[in-house]
Amino acid sequence: MQYFKTALAAAAATAILAGAALAQGKPQEIKIGIATFLSGPASVFGVPAKAAAEMIAEDLNKKGGIGGVPVKLSFIDEGAGGEALVSNYRRIVQDDKVDATFAAISSGSCNQLVPVAEDLKVMNFMWDCGAASILEVKKYRYNFRTQANGTPEMLAVLIYLLKTKPDFKTIAVVNQDYAWGRESWEIFSTALKAMKPDVQVVAELFPKFGAPDYSTEVSRLLALRPDVVLTTAWGGDLDTLVRQAGQRGLLQQSTFVLGIGESSIQRLGKDLPEGLIVGARGDHWFLHPEKKNDPAFKAFNEAFKAKTGAWPIYPVYHMAQAFKALQTAYDKAIKANGGNWPTREQVVDATAGTEFATGFGRPVTLRPEDNQGLEAQLVGVTKSFPGYDFKLLDNMMIFDPRVITNPAGVRSVEWLKTLKPEFAKMDVPTFKQ
Amino acid sequence: MTRRIKPITTAAVIFFLVSAVAPLFVSSWATLFALILAKGIVVLGIVLLLQAGQVSFGHAMFFAIGAYTSAFWGKYIGGGDILLYLVLGGISSTVFGLIVGLFVVRYREIFFGMLNLAFSMVLWSLLEKMFPYTNGADGIRVARPGLLGFVFTPETFQYVILYVSLLIAAAAFYGVQRYLESPLGHMLRAIKSNETRLEYLGMSARRVLLIGYVISAFLGGIGGTLVAIIQQIATPEFGFWTKSGEFVFIAILGGGAHAFGAFAGAAMFEWVRFYAAAHLADSWQLILGVVLIVIILYAPNGLIGLRQRYRQSGKRGR
Amino acid sequence: MNSTLAILAVLDGISYAALVFLVSVGLSLIFGVLRVVNVAHGSLYAFGAYLAATFSIKVAPLSPWLTYPALLAASVVIGVVCGGFIERFLLRPLYGRDDVLQLLITFAAFMIMDNLQRLIWGVQPIFAAEPLKLLPNVTVFGVNYTSYQVILLPGVALMTLFGLRYFLRHTLAGAVIMAVTEDREASTSIGIDARRVYFVTFIIGASLAALGGALASPTTSLVPGMGADMIVLSFAVAATAGLGQIEGTALTALMIGLTRAFVIYLQPEFEVLVPYLLMVLVLLVRPYGLFGATQVRKI
DSSP states (O other): OHHHHHHHHHHHHHHHHHHHTTOOSSOSOEEEEEEEOSSSTTHHHHHHHHHHHHHHHHHHHHTTOBTTBOEEEEEEEGGGOHHHHHHHHHIIIIISOOSEEEOOSSHHHHHHHHHHHHHHTOEEEEOSOOOTHHHHSOOOSSEEESSOOHHHHHHHHHHHHHHHOTTOOEEEEEOOBSHHHHHHHHHHHHHHHHHOTTOEEEEEEOOBTTOSOOHHHHHHHHHHOOSEEEEOOOHHHHHHHHHHHHHTTHHHHSEEEETTGGGTHHHHGGGSOTTOEEEOSSSOOTTOTTTTTOHHHHHHHHHHHHHHSSOOOHHHHHHHHHHHHHHHHHHHHHHHTTTSOOOHHHHHHHHTTOEEOOSSSSOEEEOTTTOOEEOOEEEEEEEOOTTOSSOEEEEEEEEOHHHHSOOTTSOHHHHHHTOOGGGGGOOOOEEOO | OHHHHHHHHHHHHHHHHHHHHGGGTSTHHHHHHHHHHHHHHHHHHHHHHHHTTOOOTTTHHHHHHHHHHHHHIIIIIOOOBHHHHHHHHHHHHHHHHHHHHHHHTTOOHHHHHHHHHHHHHHHHHHHHHOHHHHOGGGOEEOOOOBBTTBOOOHHHHHHHHHHHHHHHHHHHHHHHHHHHHSHHHHHHHHHHHHHHHHHHTTOOHHHHHHHHHHHHHHHHHHHHHHHHHHHTEEOGGGGSHHHHHHHHHHHHHHOTTSTHHHHHHHHHHHHHHHHHHHHOTTOHHHHHHHHHHHHHHHOTTHHHHHHHHHHHHHHHHO | OOHHHHHHHHHHHHHHHHHHHHHHHHHHHHHHHHOOOOTTHHHHHHHHHHHHHHHHHHHTTTOGGGHHHHHHHHHHHHIIIIIHHIIIIIIGGGTTSOHHHHHHHHHHHHHHHHHHHHHHHOSSOBOOOHHHHHSOEEEETTEEEEHIIIIIHHHHHHHHHHHHHHHHHHSHHHHHHHHHHHOHHHHHHTTOOHHHHHHHHHHHHHHHHHHHHHHHTTTSOBOTTHHHHHHHHHHHHHHHHOTTOHHHHHHHHHHHHHHHHHHHHHOGGGTTHHHHHHHHHHHHHOTTOSSOOGGGOOO
């Protein structure tokens, strides 16, 4: 019983402190709670993103913080499981009183946390999760997505495929069996049916998330000989699939499309052959053709490489975007408030409709109708270049988000069904590496 | 026996009072305590089976059934009410408990545990794989229900669900204790101590165990329903074997000999996980594992046993 | 489905079954002798895989062929160090106590090892395919297979199966283990040190789990959480076969491997369900498993 007494005492103390903190004015710090994967398979995204967040915050504070106020980060682990995630999220919002949260990576986590954020009236940036449906079914006030969603991401990859390999007749899909794997295929296949109805889908494989072995799937695809194999898998699953397929010649037999493969390129190293189509969930590439000579961009990439041993991948840039969005929103809110420190609600008001320069790619706009971010998409094809022990992207196309994102208020799938074959003939700038 | 129960009952009353009062001071504790109570209800079912010497390594299936009953209702029928969810979760888990129970009560010990595990893994794979219906690994959202027609703001709701959980937990605790003291409860214990004698007395051990099993399935379903409402989601993870392991873990942690062990264990478990996850995000499992080993090796009767051991050694010293 | 595809499915099934067998047989052996379900078995598998990858990455620059002994070395190290530790310091104090405590303490070991694995090897997927790349591919009906998967793995599994059979039936140490399994009291009374037998058996079982992991490591990405899936799969195989049944485990692993492969060709949606559904069906009819003898343990 002893610890209950202690707990009661702690409770009383917290209540007093909370009362004292109500005094207005410029706060001592802006507290940001970040939900990211620190354990489980998705920590391949979460851990680099955490490193990026720490780097960015340190840099930001060195420059005086946001509106002269330093930021302070706290992290919660998405990998700890639903219960721990929600209770920890509530803890940082209700007890630690964070000013904004960035949550989360997995669409499953977003599905859980978005309504909680709305309930608790705390501004939340969905900084990495991609399920389009979250913002399509309901209009939120406190939740924003500071990047694109699955629809433009998959559509960009599909249009790239249609432009570079217009004559394919058969396609197979191997996706992880969870919301992203299923939803990305629904987007891709719906759009494919609308724009190129003569293509035949020869196999739809959804191996279990985290499956250690794809040998049987590879055998089946080797026997089926599809012209194109699509996968939107990531992390260890994608690595395993690509290596098992490569070892047995499947990568050479069919054209592989790695929907979000940008994050695996460095790890796969020499095991990744040339000629694979790779998407990046946004215009994210550490040698972004429009940015690669920008000193700030180069400095960031090199600092990140020095800190973690690898070049940044898309979740790192997504994390940076969330920070930029927050910074822009605060600056806007301070200005609107006549230079005084804004209330939380004023910051939320200012966030809607914000356009912010990411510094690491093209600017992103938070569409005011549904708080969905409009983010450009980069797709390329793998190619060897001297000086790198992994493949780089070549023949990159950067897609305009306003063209390939479904309009606000129209559900993705409904919109995709209305696309015509001419849609794929849009003009897109191509960049050599 | 009865004399020994009394201080524990006092501890239980204090525990329930603290659960009622402490969250009024720290609002995030409302959810934490609600979770502790809900899980405690599930673990009560494990403790019940432990009386018969049986360990179910698949009890998460009833937990998942309770949770998914609410989720399906919300997804396909819509609307919903805490009370309705609880009734439905209770019914579905009882029905499933009866069906599965009819098979598993024929076996004992490791075979009992194994068959439970097998059933729960089938359920888990179905929840994972039937994507069009269950949304696969991502689970189904459970919209915040009302209670008896009242709709609550999120702030009020966390207290509503806390007190609902508290009420049910207290009732379940009382009910299980009464049950264990009843003739049926004594027969359940006899399965562990001497099943053959039970049969000689003309009792069907299978029937006695089946009744215990169905009650524990019911408790699992109620706990699962509550957790789904608290978390606002039901995922296949609810039925995975590690979840079943966790429930047994909590029962042993608290002490399997007494109904209060369920709540003592749940409080300790969630507390460690909550604060370890907050401060040592990447080693909460490690900490829990070490705690469990220490308990098993040095305090085999669990947390509630610690007190007894302390008292006994004190007496001997005198 | 035509006969070509059927043959492909059989090949896939066999290579999958080989790995599953190695892990399950260790679990089964430990249960047969110690009567303990080792929940940490999946973690030993994962540790074996990670250590094997670490070793192979270290020795590959010297000569890629050294990766084979590295795999073996890793599994022995894990088996002796981790397996030995678990038996000696966690299980031994609990012999004669409630079965559930023994099971739970291995559950605690599982949680700790799962966490340690993240702390030691991190969360980025690790891949060490050298051993796989050394062996050529074989082509069957125009479909490439790695000979590592369709020849080497089944070969090792068969050798393990016959090795274990020989060891248990035709050597003194094996006879001692069998004696303790049959009747602990009687064998102790004739002077057999049951504790030592438990210790050695646990190490053998743990090494087999680690060997399974080590052999799997060239074919797959090593990621956090790989142990949790393996333990229930291997448990399903061992239980379906009948705990303690070595030949039975081999046949069951083959059965589950083949069914799984055919399901992926015909109805991929049901792949995950296969082993567990088989397990329920078998246990309902034969609670002691397909090959388990009824008198193994009744009440």
